[in-house]
Amino acid sequence: MDFNRSDALAAYRVQAKAWGAEHLRPEWIEHERETGTHHNAELHRLLAEQGFLAAGWPKEIGGSDVPPELAAAVTEEIQDFGLRMDGWITTWMVLHTIDQVGTPELKRHIIPRGLAGEAVIVLGYTEPSCGSDLAAVRSRAVRNGDEWVIDGAKMFTSTAHEGTHVFLLARTDPQAPKHRGLTLFLVPLDAEGIDIQPIYTLGGQRTNATFYNQVRIPDALRVGEIDAGWSVMRVALTFERSIGEGGFGPTFVSALRDWFASGPEERVARGRSSYVRRFLARTAIDDEVSRLMTLRVESILSHGGLPGVESSMLKLFRTETMQRQHGGLLDLLGAEAVIEGGRGPLNGDIDYAFRNSVLGTIAGGTSEILREVIAERRLGLPRTRPAK
Template sequence: MDFREFDELASHREAACAWVEAHVRPEWVEEQRRSGTHQTAELHTLLARDGILAADWAPEYGGSGVDPGFARAVFDELGRRGLACDGWSTTSMVLRTIEHVGTEEQKREYLPAALRGDRLIALGYSEPDSGSDVAAAKTTAVRDGDEWVINGQKMFTSTAQLCSHVFVLARTDPNVPKHKGLSMFLVPTDSAGYDIQPIHTLGGQRTNATFYADVRVPDSARLGGVDGGWGVMHVALVHERSASSPGSDGGSLVRDLAAWARTARRPDGTTVLDDPLAAERIGRMAVDEEVTRLLALRNRWRAQKGDLPGVEGSMWKLFATEAAQRHSSNILDILGPEGVLAPDAAGAPAGGRFEEGFRAAVVGTIYGGTSEILREIIAERHLGLPRNR
């Protein structure tokens, strides 16, 4: 692995910072926190207008020619300031999947529109009875001439409230082993028979249940072959677990803690940092943070070489999200009773970010593959251990 590959990103940081300073409104962070919707429409329009969404794409599909390093640095900077672009993250995973497995017609239909900021795509994999075992999906798609009729329910269809499409995993053949009878569809959210209900999670994030009652889509909305959905899902999942951002992995939380610990006084007049146990915990967090950053850089390095990061994406996701849980738990221990003050409470340290971070960390090890599933992937594919399931 050659870290020099990333020097070019460092040279974009100043310009990225200037772009964010000039365009981002600080109240957007608060809006995302209050609404639980981790995507801001105005910001998305600006990112599209300035070609940042379209930075890393071929011109024939709407690529803007903007330097991909600059675009990545902008997203890093947004993450650092606490602004998420979750709707765009899922959309870009699906766009990369379309790039890999879509027909030329599909590439021309979906890629330019999404890169112009006119399409957002949510992931419709999980169901009430299938999350980790996603291949057990019960939502069905039945062919009717040139159309498919979709019936079923999806759980945790995050950011669907802003999306133009849901990327739906559906069963197209119930009479074969479960992995072999699935297909993927891009379902417009303005389709007749589509419905959505909000779900508010412990971490404050809003996600959704989405419902499909005789929803009709044309065959051109099918991505990949009939019954070839499992292979398509695999491409999409690899992109999900490799969507790592070295600049936004909670680094600022530990920095905030260190800043607080330097000045906060205990009743005996000493600072929190004078306590060697607190200092040791903060030091360990900083080490975890660096490991997380390096694992993320490895993903980027592989992606830059044109590889599809596989098991590396799982390693990053597992380490980053479990470290976030350890950190937020340690932080609450160090803070004591003040640590549980929520963002709206008077006197909450760091404006309540620690309490909020603790709740958010709980769900981190669930979405995008649970820790148990990721460990199995690493055991099988990295260490060659026998399959457990």
């Protein structure tokens, strides 16, 4: 592997910054913080209209002429501005999963709609009684002719109140062993029998509890083979855990270094202390490791592979590191770190970022589950509990 730093997006950053200056609006950040909704419908439509969502996809299924590198640079600009794009992230993951395992009919039905911004797909995995143990789901899907009837409940269905479909895991054979008898479906959220109730997290995000009562959908919205949902889940989780933050834009370290270097003498002196210098050095090393792990995952994906273990390693390292970094910064800055509203260090985002970093070690697979995946599939260690 070539470890030389090569910024593939460098030629597009000026264009992306100009786009951001023209289109991104500060009130969108305020609205996101007030509502807890990490999806902006107006921004999503804009990205779709200008072809950014469809960048890199084949023309025959709705792809655009926008260079993928420009789309990536624009996405980084949006993130640096302070906006989240959770609705697109989950849609992107499910579209790629459907592209891998869906029927030709389902691909023609949903992928062009997703790339056009018309379909926003959310995730329906976790349930009140199973947490991260997705194989223990109790939601049922029963075959009735050419339809399925779904009953059950899901927790933490983020963006469901803004979405059009939920990618839902249900048990289709209650007699099968735990990891079998599961099937995935693409369920329209406007179907009769669905109820969406808000839940607010430690980080202020609105997620949802969703309830399904005799919800009927056609078999054409099944994703993958019947009772083979666990295999489909592994594909979906690979894409979910492959999302990295290893770019070349402004980093947490550079922003913090610039903040210490500016302002009153006391702050500048504190920034030169051995404690702060060690903290910055450790953070820079962690960021570089995360960047390299991201490149490794991207390389496997670009060659048609599915980086199951590698994406779990990336997700575990990145989220644990982010929590440690923001927690360390709270200790370092003390009371200053909890000042919000743009008046504190780093625009007053430290406390907000720390609270969200706690959730990062849970969503998409807890750190404990990821350690088990790495131990079993990469290190070859035995399972710590009996297989069911």
